[in-house]
Amino acid sequence: MVQRVMITAGGSGIGWAVAKSFFDSGASVHICDVDQEALKRVGEIHPGIVTSQVDVSNEDDVNRWFDDALNDLGGLDVLINNAGTKGPTGYVEELRLDDWQKCLSICLDAQFLCVKRAAPVMKGQRSGSIINISSTAGLYGYGLRTPYAAAKWAVIGFTKSLAIELGPYGVRANAVCPGSVEGVRMDRVAKAEAESRNVSIDVVHSEYVQSQSIKRFVKPEEIADMCVFLGSPASRMVSGQTIAVDGHTETFHIGN
Structure with a gap:
């Protein structure tokens, strides 16, 4: 049976790597992204991947996407909640409430909105895998990244609670925790921190790598490999788990 997969923020970075890996494995893939240019590039590279422009923090957008994708796919076997934002960088007393709320809306509320639509479908067919990116x-x-950290902690609690609710229906939920993933997003994170701390971006990059046992950045494809595994029958008794793909973090990076 061909897997039916939906992925948020699938136009670039981790989301694109995940979409490509599932598609290359033979799955039917429907992605969304807020970036129309990223979706255009996906269409040019892999026209077999269906794309939709969606703001996942907007419930109407999410509902429209699910209506279209479920009609297109005829069901749903794997949902990857990948959408996120780095949020503001700075000491907590410097942050604005609207920046805090926007970060949680994209990193956390969007996962709730997508699972709210996916859960009844998966429960009805008594199978499915939800993969939340923490x-x-x-x-x-x-x-210096308190809104982001708060949202990503909440994702783990949300995921474990979903595993309890959905397990009796044969539906699994797991959280994947990427470490420092190479790419333009990580470059933006390091640049913002470097500016906040008044150090060079090379200093920040070095600190991230030195905090790991395997001293290099994670490749997006390595996150994708874990997602494909968690979406496959090989992980049929894996649920409620928080799985880091980070080269083993020894001491988490904290900028001073």
Whole structure:
């Protein structure tokens, strides 16, 4: 049976790597992204991947996407909640409430909105896998990035609670926690922190790598490999788990 997969923020970075890996494995894939240019590039590279422009923090947008995707796919086997934002960088007393709320809306509320639509479908067919992207920030906290860390901790609690609710219906829920993933998003994170701390971006990059046992950045494809596994029958008794793909974090990076 061909897997039916929906992925948020699938136009670039981790989301694109996940979409490509599922598609290459033979799955039917429907992605969404807020970035129309990213979706256009996906259409040019892989026209077999269906795309929709969606703001996942907007319930009407999410409902429209699910209506279209479920009609297109005829069901749903795997949902990957990948959408997120780095949020503001700075000490907590410097942050604005609207920036805090926007970060939680994209990183956390969007996952709720998508699962709210996916859960009845998966329960009805008594099968499915929900994969929520958290972060090592959701395991250790993250100085200068409190909204992001708060959201990613909440994702883990949300995921474990979903596993309890959905397990009796044969539906699994797991959280994947990427470490420092190479790419333009990580470059933006490091640049913002470097500016906040008045140090060079090379200093920040070095600190991230030195906090790991395997001293390099994670490749997006390595996150994708874990998602494909968690979506497959090989992980049929894996649920409620928080799985880091981070080269083993020894001491989490905290900028001073």
